[in-house]
Amino acid sequence: MSFFKKLKEKITKSTDTVTEKFKEGLTKTRDSFSGKVNDLVARYRKVDEDFFEELEEILIQADVGFETVMELIDELKMEVKRRNIQDPREVQSVISEKLVDIYNAGEEQSSQLNIQKDGLTVMLFVGVNGVGKTTTIGKLSYKFKNEGKKVMLAAGDTFRAGAIEQLEVWGERVGVDVIKQAEGSDPAAVMFDAISAAKSRQADILLCDTAGRLQNKVNLMKELEKVKRVIEREIPGAPHEVILVLDATTGQNALIQAKTFKEVTNVSGIVLSKLDGTAKGGIVLAIRNELKIPVKFVGLGEKMDDLQEFDAERYVYGLFADEVEKAE
Numbered sequence: 001m002s003f004f005k006k007l008k009e010k011i012t013k014s015t016d017t018v019t020e021k022f023k024e025g026l027t028k029t030r031d032s033f034s035g036k037v038n039d040l041v042a043r044y045r046k047v048d049e050d051f052f053e054e055l056e057e058i059l060i061q062a063d064v065g066f067e068t069v070m071e072l073i074d075e076l077k078m079e080v081k082r083r084n085i086q087d088p089r090e091v092q093s094v095i096s097e098k099l100v101d102i103y104n105a106g107e108e109q110s111s112q113l114n115i116q117k118d119g120l121t122v123m124l125f126v127g128v129n130g131v132g133k134t135t136t137i138g139k140l141s142y143k144f145k146n147e148g149k150k151v152m153l154a155a156g157d158t159f160r161a162g163a164i165e166q167l168e169v170w171g172e173r174v175g176v177d178v179i180k181q182a183e184g185s186d187p188a189a190v191m192f193d194a195i196s197a198a199k200s201r202q203a204d205i206l207l208c209d210t211a212g213r214l215q216n217k218v219n220l221m222k223e224l225e226k227v228k229r230v231i232e233r234e235i236p237g238a239p240h241e242v243i244l245v246l247d248a249t250t251g252q253n254a255l256i257q258a259k260t261f262k263e264v265t266n267v268s269g270i271v272l273s274k275l276d277g278t279a280k281g282g283i284v285l286a287i288r289n290e291l292k293i294p295v296k297f298v299g300l301g302e303k304m305d306d307l308q309e310f311d312a313e314r315y316v317y318g319l320f321a322d323e324v325e326k327a328e
């Protein structure tokens with residue numbers, strides 16, 4: 001049975017809103033990527049070197065990342081040989097199967113969030129300017145609140161004008177408390193306050209916003225260390241997650257950001273935002289495969305429920321939805 005058929009049976013049977021979110025959020029990538037793959041398989045009569053070369057180019061253009069593309073092409077060549085595939089149209093399903101394999105093979109660490117069973121869980125959100133940190137915190141607070149948890153937010157971006165208000169808007173929208181100080185105050189002091197408040201109000205989860213910082217600005221990176229130290233001192237073992245937010249529309253630059261942040265702080269997971277905003281959604285594979293940090297969530301839009309746990313099969317369905325639906 002083809003992989004498309006299996007995928008169809010597995011995920012399109014139930015009308016699942018999460019699957020639909022992936023399909024919708026990946027529209028730009030699907031139009032571009034699977035459009036090109038469709039065109040490729042229609043133009044070739046047999047699966048030869050030229051075919052693979054063109055496919056390689058398409059994958060690179062989709063931001064899958066050089067190393068990952070090479071790995072994928074090797075796997076594909078082996079599989080095509082093993083199954084003695086002649087017809088290029090049959091390769092399409094194999095491509096999607098290998099994409100899922102490659103993603104899941106990289107899954108060394110769990111993509112589940114490290115939530116404490118008892119007591120407070122503290123999560124720190126870091127990343128460069130404008131990547132979607134504050135929005136991600138808003139969306140996550142909505143998700144946790146719906147799960148019945150008591151959530152609080154810490155307005156640790158005391159630097160950018162309007163940042164505190166932006167977090168407060170999310171707090172009101174979702175219905176969770178925001179702990180803040182005046183603009184310009186020490187973010188470490190805000191964290192200290194927020195932790196005491198979260199403890200005394202018996203919150204389950206504290207989500208800490210931070211100012212956007214360029215990875216090459218030494219002072220701002222030092223400040224991050226201090227913020228983290230204060231959290232560690234107040235709660236042993238915290239922060240339980242340090243989430244690096246990366247903007248999918250920045251492509252390969254996101255990989256560079258991740259490498260630098262990884263050097264100064266223990267990044268435990270990635271949120272890849274704005275996957276809906278790019279036609280190059282292959283970046284999620286590059287991140288997974290080249291950074292070895294789990295992608296815990298992806299942003300598929302600006303709405304409260306547009307943050308979803310990453311799922312390789314739903315992702316591939318989002319890339320090849322039309323072909324999967326047609327599979328028999």
Ligand SMILES: Nc1nc2c(ncn2[C@@H]2O[C@H](COP(=O)(O)OP(=O)(O)OP(=O)(O)O)[C@@H](O)[C@H]2O)c(=O)[nH]1
Binds near residue numbers: 245306
């Ligand atoms: N389409 C889309 N837009 C998003 C997503 N996530 C965030 N955004 C938008 O990206 C913009 C920046 O988001 P913020 O949350 O303010 O980013 P930030 O990292 O907190 O920015 P700074 O605090 O300035 O460093 C906003 O307009 C968000 O609505 C997403 O998943 N999809």
Ligand SMILES: [Mg+2]
Binds near residue numbers: 157212
């Ligand atoms: Mg922000």
